[in-house]
Amino acid sequence: MIMHLISAAYLISAALFILAIRGLASPETARRGNVLGIAGMFLAIGATLFLPQIHNYALLLAFLAAGAAAGLIPAFKVRMTALPQMIAAFNGLGGLAAVLISLADIIAGSEMRIENTLSVIIGAVAFSGSVIAFAKLQRLLPAKPLVFPGQRLLNLALFLAVAGLGIKFVVSQEVNAFYLLTGGAIVLGFLLVLPIGGADMPVVIAVLNAYSGWAAAGIGFSLNNVLLIIVGTIVGASGMILSYIMTKAMNRSLSSVMLGGFGLNKEKDVSANGEERTVRTGNPEDAAFIMKNANKVIIVPGYGMAAAQAQHILRTMGNDLQQKYGVDVKYAIHPVAGRMPGHMNVLLAEANVPYEEVFELEDINREFETADVAYVIGANDVTNPLAKSDTTSPIYGMPVLEAGKAKTVFFVKRSLGTGYSGVENPLFFADNVFMLYGDAKKVTEEIVSVLER
């Protein structure tokens, strides 16, 4: 009887998880969705504790409580700009948990060798890959790609070695091979993420997210647990779809992102082909004047806004323009802006920008033509018109925000440097474009002080 109840609980909790993701279809239902997810989790954990073979409850609950505390504290403390590294860290822990469960299962003498081998490899890569992603996002490691000669060959050799050990373990049942392949897969995860640069992180995080899901599904197979298979697969699918959307938004293949090294062979000086090109430099005073007399201003935020923590002052600027000067203000988000999918949306939401004012690329691109001002803050590559015209450019084919079509464009940037892709942005030299050099936050603060004068 109790087994029936537990299975029923698992069934309901799987449904609750699906509803939790369905809730994210719109911000209005999202919170309820999250609560349903929490309910599903409590139900699943509670039901599991009633399994007849489970004893030593005190120990289980102690570790559960300790983990809860260790998760809740950073979750409430983390700053919104540090979210990408937090998500990377959580991904890594999920991967490591999967590794440990497979390990425990094998030590306990499980016969599920193929299943455990697969989940330990995926879990290990998710773990160590996330460690590197975290270190890069937290600036413990340089954000730029770390490459060395023979890197891909080494990765390939290591992968083959891990696969070989896996086959050996499955056939010979030698537990030492299992330990070795676990170690090998961990090193492989480190090596795989090292050559991937900062701006490709949205893809990496999505892929690691998928891995932690597939590892869970693998454990479902080794433990014969349907709920784990369902949930793990859904998470795996989610991560895969996200990484597909991200690579699509960069017009690159997943393999090109995962092989890394993007943006390293920088074309140093494109303007060297003779023509003299001048850049117009604006100042915050002029920018404020032009924007308050505008009918429509579109703000294009990028990673630079996040790095400078400029989202709050940006919101103040938008507010002032709307309320004091009656300007129509909208925000335009490129799918890969920032360091994780949806990064800019969260930061703008944090700064109290209502989500109706925030638009995705395809919904707003036509509006740049009718906009008086495009205010590009901390973004570069995602506005580069070469992506449309220059077939030789590494960013060719990437959908871009057509900020250059606005009557006047302001670029808030630290310097005239190239973006992550290493490609020069011809917009900087266009007649309607003014550069506002400086820290994104400081420049916007100055504009606000003029607007509020």
Add this chain to the structure above:
Amino acid sequence: MTEMWFLATILMLAGFTGYFAVKGVTPALHSPLMSVTNAISGIVIIGALITAGSAETQTVSFPGLAAIFLAAVNIFGGFAVSQRMLLMFKKKENTRPEQKGEKQ
């Protein structure tokens, strides 16, 4: 043998379910999507509870217990950070009065 195919069928169905559920997610909520899926992938805690809870010896229970801890971090941290993010997504009507208050 049949059991393996039964599980594989579930995998296939869950794959499609996941695909359609995630397809419907608005791009604005991709960050919360990642933290929610992160939290629910902490469902491996069930596996950890079973292995650690039914273990007869210390050597088996230790990795299981560590996995319980890690998965719990994932679950509680993931849901909490999702809820924090989602609470920030507001409609216009909700923010207006607050702004008026600031102005006056």
